[in-house]
Amino acid sequence: MRSNANKNIIYSIVLLLMVAIVYLYRQNQKQNIQEIKQDFTNKLVLSGNTMGTTYRIVYLDDLNRDFQESVDSLLMVFNQSLSTYIADSELSRFNQSDSLQFELPFLLPVLKSSKEVHMLTQGAFDPTVGPLVNLWGFGPGGPQLKDSVNINTMLALVDFNSIEFDSVQVKKLKPKMYLDFSAIAKGYGVDIVAGFLQDKGIDNMLVEIGGELVAKGTNENGELWRVGVNKPEEISKPDELYSIIALSNRAMATSGNYRNYYEAGGMKISHTIDPATGRPVRHGLLSATVIANDCMRADALATAIMVMGTEKAIELQKKNPDFEIFLIYNDENGHLKSYASEGIIPFLSFVQE
Structure with missing residues (x-):
């Protein structure tokens, strides 16, 4: 028992x-x-539409604050200043007149940055080239070739040096001149949103509008934000990557000719118009990625570099090491090549096929 x-x-x-x-x-x-849930609840993702494209914002916030409404309101006011599609925006009203006094805080900074990049690139970046972009068929009217008379007439109005401004107003020295900041506005919008989040105490973020972006701090894993550069081939998928770049508190913008084009008369017509000639560029540079301290400058430089071509772009960057470049181009034999400036190499990796 x-x-x-x-x-x-x-x-x-x-x-x-x-x-x-x-x-x-x-x-x-x-x-x-x-604990896992707590680690990820402070990661928030916002998305929406703006400037004829989309935006996506990822940020870490211990307070789990949702800034969607504030961001949308901010971008709405931003567009009210710089949009060419809003009839009563500041920019539209200036294009319809000869002068304008500033009302919102966005037009003056974009004019200043445009002037700086215009001078740095010897006119390769020029916000007055918009009418020629439309003339060649990359506006609402669709693809259409124009004769040299029309081009030369419009070319006389492509002259950013004839746009004068101070802290109060902007004016044009030639009537009928037209400003279009589509090659710099998205980058500027990224800076504005990133600045807003920083003012709210957000230190870790990735802000992207239409492919232009700013990265601050780290992601939820404590790693640098990693972003992809698309493969610049006409037959490639939109999300097919060529390389990946890790960003450390920098801005990045990419411009390319490999998808936005049409063919006419046996010629490939690129959407990148050279302000000096009024005609589409014809060189081997397919994609230009610029990394800079602010996205407004990166955006404008990426556009200018697509006008300049590979060799001139490399020469420009070597003289101005405050920004980095990653170029994808066709060599003289039609082979796909790439070039990375020295400062970007440690942060660059290539996607294996």
Whole structure:
């Protein structure tokens, strides 16, 4: 009898130990789940539409604040200043007149940055080239070739040096001149949104509008934000990557000719128009990625570099190491090549096929 009693006692002790072990295991699992959940609840993702494209914002916030409404409101006011599609925007009203006094805080900074990049690139970046872009069929009218008379007439109005401004107003020295900031506005919008989030105490973020972006701090894994550069081939998929760049508190913008084009008369017509000639560029540069301290400058430089071509772009960057470049181009034999400036190499990796 005593032997059976001892067995029952041992069995009870073992059973209690098993129950305790299972309980502690479940509590530990529950705690781990809660910890994992807590680690990721401070990651927020916002998305929407703006400037004829989309935006996506990822940021980390211990307070789990949702800034969607604020960002949309900010971008709405931004567009009210710089959009050419809004009839009563500041920019549209200036294009319809000869002068304008500033009302919102966005037009003056974009004029200043445009002037700087215009001078740096010897006119390769010129916001007054918009009418020629439309003339060649990359506006609402669709693809259409124009004769040289029309081009030369419009070319006389491509002259950013004839746009004068101070802290109060902007004016044009030639009537009928037309400003279009589509090659710099998205980058500027990224800077504005990133600045807004920083003012709210957000240190870790990735802000992207239409492919132009700013990265601050790190992602939820404590790593640098990694962004892709698309493969510049006409037959490639839109999301097919050529390389990946890790960004450390920098801005990045990419411009390319490999998809936005049409063919006419046996010629490939690129959407990048040279302000000096009024005609589409014809060189081997397919994609230009620029990394700079702010996205407005990166955006404008990427556009200018697509006008300049590979060799001139490399020469420009070597003289101005405050920005980095990654170029994808066809060599003289039609082979796909790439070039990375020295400062970007440690952050660059290539996608294996």
